[in-house]
Amino acid sequence: MIPILLAMPGNEQFALHLDRALGCEVGRMEVHRFPDGESCVRILSPVHGRDVILVCTLDRPDERIMPLYFAACTARELGARRVGLVAPYLSYMRQDARFREGEGVTAAHFARFVSDFCDWMITVDPHLHRYRRLAEIYSIPTRAVGAAADIAAWIEEHVERPLIVGPDAESEQWVGAVAERLGCRHAVLEKTRTGDREVSVTALCDVEAGCTPVLVDDIASSAQTMIAAVARIREAGMAAPVCIAIHPVFAGGAYDDLLAAGAARIVSCNTIPHPSNGIDIADAIGLAVGELLAEPLIEP
Structure with a gap:
């Protein structure tokens, strides 16, 4: 079945650029924020048996990450074949060491979190300094696209x-x-x-x-x-x-x-x-997405 792109709020324009590079379907999704700050995600397009591509750049990540997590979990719950993440900007990569006593290595913590709810991830020129490859901290297939x-x-x-x-x-x-x-x-x-x-x-x-x-x-x-x-x-x-x-x-x-x-x-x-x-770096990302989608599905 044709893969489906789901854009998190604020990523709709980039999803259209990416769709032109990939030639897949752009799906519909609603993200509602309640007065108490909690979020609810509703996927309006059929995803059962399909590869779902979530598009969410991760600047100002603390307000974006929970809706993204819920979107990925909901897609799985609705029967998605695989759930991948296109995050043109990948946050929390600069805290790649314990700079002061008592701090955590946040890059590794964030990597474990994302690896838990996505099957693969693509980003653009991540801030690789003390880590040389994303595979050192991410346990899922990843691609770092160069700009x-x-x-x-x-x-x-x-x-x-x-x-x-x-x-x-x-x-x-x-x-x-x-x-x-x-x-x-x-x-x-x-x-x-x-x-x-x-x-x-x-x-x-x-x-x-x-x-x-x-x-x-x-x-x-x-x-x-x-x-x-x-x-x-x-x-x-x-x-x-x-x-x-x-x-x-x-x-x-x-x-x-x-x-x-x-x-x-x-x-x-x-x-x-x-x-x-x-x-515009959508074409380069599109090539990377195509490569990952062509890889065989690894059953758990």
């Missing part, structure tokens, strides 16, 4: 003589992949973080005159890392940078703060709905 090809295609079309800049060592994997596809230079700054909104970045040096700096990072949350990097780029005498975020969380006034810091333009992938979305 580098789509980012490089956008830069090639919109930016002349780009210099790809990463704000910290962790960004090397993204800026290196993008620069390689474009055949241009890249540079990586060094970051020191002393708090949630306290970040310092080393100066940019040895740059080629006339280049347009393109600052690429995976997650823009408070945007303090990008803001500090923009300052260093301008101090180096370069033009105002184009800023590209794979995951535009932009908590609070972060987007406006980044513009005010001197970004020439802010563009993001559509892993999280945001006015800055300009790079």
Whole structure:
């Protein structure tokens, strides 16, 4: 039977993009929140015997995760063959160590939770730092789709003589992949973080005159890392940078703060709905979904 896509609230537009890439059915579902804050999920399309694909990006996860859990459980209860999750942005990956005594390694806790109610999961460029692969903490089949090809295609079309800049060592994997596809230079700054909104970045040096700096990072949350990097780029005498975020969380006034810091333009992938979305990664996700759906069903 044809797989069915079910979009959690706020993910309807991305589900339509994904449907165009997959050519499956977009189903109907209602999520109701009661006055006491509890949620009720009602699946209105037939799912018995079908592969169900839940689409739910996981920014601001604490308010999204219970409806998602109930949707997956309800699909199983109604006879779904398999229940998979497309989470373009995967939360709780940055707490991948015990940074202070008494803390938990939340990335691993969250992975066990998701692995318990989904049969597979696909995400985009998860924040893999101390973990090298999702399989280290997720017990279900997973795919980590890269956004580098789509980012490089956008830069090639919109930016002349780009210099790809990463704000910290962790960004090397993204800026290196993008620069390689474009055949241009890249540079990586060094970051020191002393708090949630306290970040310092080393100066940019040895740059080629006339280049347009393109600052690429995976997650823009408070945007303090990008803001500090923009300052260093301008101090180096370069033009105002184009800023590209794979995951535009932009908590609070972060987007406006980044513009005010001197970004020439802010563009993001559509892993999280945001006015800055300009790079569509649905086709890449669609290919990964097709691969997972083609794998044989493993009976418990």
